[in-house]
Amino acid sequence: MALTLLDSDASNLPASFAPLPPSGVKEMGIPFLFLAQLVCKTLFNAGPQRISDLSARLKLPARIVEELVDFLRRERLCEVTSASTALQRVFTLSDLGHQRGEEYLRHNQYTGPAPVTLEAYQEQVRKQAIAEVRVTRADMERAFAGIVVSANILDQFGAAMNSGRAVFLYGPAGAGKSFIAERLVGLLNDEVYIPHSILVHDQIVRMFDPDVHVATADGKPASPVSLGIANADARWVKCRRPVIITGGELTLDMLDLQFEHSARFYAAPPQLKANNGLLIIDDLGRQKVRPDELMNRWIVPLDRRLDYHALHTGEKFMVPFDVTVVFCTNISPRELADEAFLRRLGYKIHLGPLDEAQYREVCEQVCRLLDISHEGADIDHLISKFRSEKKPLLACTPADLLRQVRDQARYRGVEARLTGDLLAWAWNNYFVSHGAEQQPSL
Structure with a gap:
């Protein structure tokens, strides 16, 4: 559960990483x-x-x-x-x-913009590899400031982000997996160069996507008319490391090059747009394709750090697979993939329910955020209700329940407080009741 966001200042990409502008057509390779x-x-x-x-x-x-x-x-x-x-x-x-x-x-x-060659793209991806990113404990604490999460979980994620390998984040629905995964964005504070497009076997593949690539303040170079040797090649956009999030809508076809038949050129698939960055596959197991089929698509890229794509002309080409993939799922790893695939997952992190102290802290945060008056005993009473009903203390429930308390208070025209009747109404409205229709008492 999160209540605050911190924006870190982006560091400058080393000048040696900047692709230099071409001095002539021959040098471009196009x-x-x-x-x-x-x-x-x-x-x-x-x-x-x-x-x-x-x-x-x-x-x-x-x-x-x-x-x-x-x-x-x-x-x-x-x-x-x-x-x-x-x-x-x-x-x-x-x-x-x-x-x-x-x-x-x-x-x-x-x-x-004029494309760059496949070879130039491959070289640039290797220069700015995400495996070279270094994350310290101080970085984790800064990125997760104000977030209720155990130090052990932070240490696991910190080590995982230094490995450049895939992360398998699993646990019950509502434990905060998606939110925690998205917070990893705050650890990618440096910049990379992404080409507008690449040319492969006389075919254009559009790479830069303004919907997912965030250009930095100087990501749009000065007029190319005056480009000198000290400037970066304007065919590349200086961006924050990409972060792409996909969920239940993901299909196997989406992982292939997308040929636009009317325009006659290609759009890059999500994992290619995410190169040198982070790809979060949320709600694994909810896609139309079977989970094992989706997981098998990643075996070669995760193992060899290479991905292969095919053009509609039949020609194939290789690109580096420099992506930290985070799989988020409610399903146990062994139910989703076989041992061969699990070995390729660098880190398997379980995110479960909160303990009572953590849950109390999240409730306090939500009450402050929603301007709900309360006493310490009110939150203790809510926790005891979870205990008596044998329901887990999931990170999602404080915000879900307390928003309903606020909504009902507004409807009644009264102060938003954690009173017994408002909590009882929110509880009955939130949790599906089987059998008796009477409202449970808090």
Whole structure:
């Protein structure tokens, strides 16, 4: 159960990790004609552009864009418009260029920043590996400040985060597994570079996703027109280490490259977007696919730290699997996977009910948060009710029950207090009753 959040300051990524901007097309490793077609498609969709405009759209230095535009002019695909001045030329497609632009867009409709090569991506992932992240006890205490959780659990998670290996977090529903897993985000305070897209066998795979990748303040570099050797390559976005959370909606198909048939390019699957970061698979066992099938999909990546993907053309390629995977489930490990898979899980952490002292502390926190008046005896009375009913003291129940106390008090127009009748009403409303319909007494 959590009541406070701490935002840690992101540390600076070592300068040696920053991918340097290309000095020319050859150095990029991307086919010249692919880049020329990208410029042509951009002019087709965006209309007349200056070199600086194209540079900003493609995230390429102006000298490279000029080389590509000059090629298009020689091929009679683009021309200087009448709106140009002696100091600022504006380029537009010719009639032939429009025909070619339509043809290129039928092949694929990608017109974003220029891609990076698969080899460049593989090298960058290794440079900024999450296995190099170091987590101390002080880091754990800071990330979990204000959270009621045992020191033993924190020590287990701290060691797990230093290993870079998978974590299997299990325990009863309501024990706080999802919340604890999500709090691990506070331990990833450094930054990584994520490309807008990569080129694999002449196919575009879009990597950067603004919905899951959080660009840092300087994640959008200054205009690429003036990029010098000291700047990072603008085709990469400087981000916080990614954290992706998926749950019952996860299917095996979602773990493959997602080909967008209308646009004719790919979107990266969640584990690829999570590279150099954290992937939380919540509610394992609630997916439409059988748990053992889902778990078997991870055997090779977890064991070899490599993942393999296939294009619709039949070609396959390999990427590093640099992800700390956290599986959260209500099911015991041995019920979900065989011994071979369990060996590949670095840490198996059980999160169970709270003890009475911990439960009392959580109730106190929730009362302060919801502005509910109470006496110490009121919480003791609630705990005794759990004891007499032989119900576990789960981390979720204080907030669930006490919110209902507050809601009913508001409805009645009275002060929110832990009175016996309000607690009895909340208890009866919260716990499913079988048989008798009368309200239990607190």
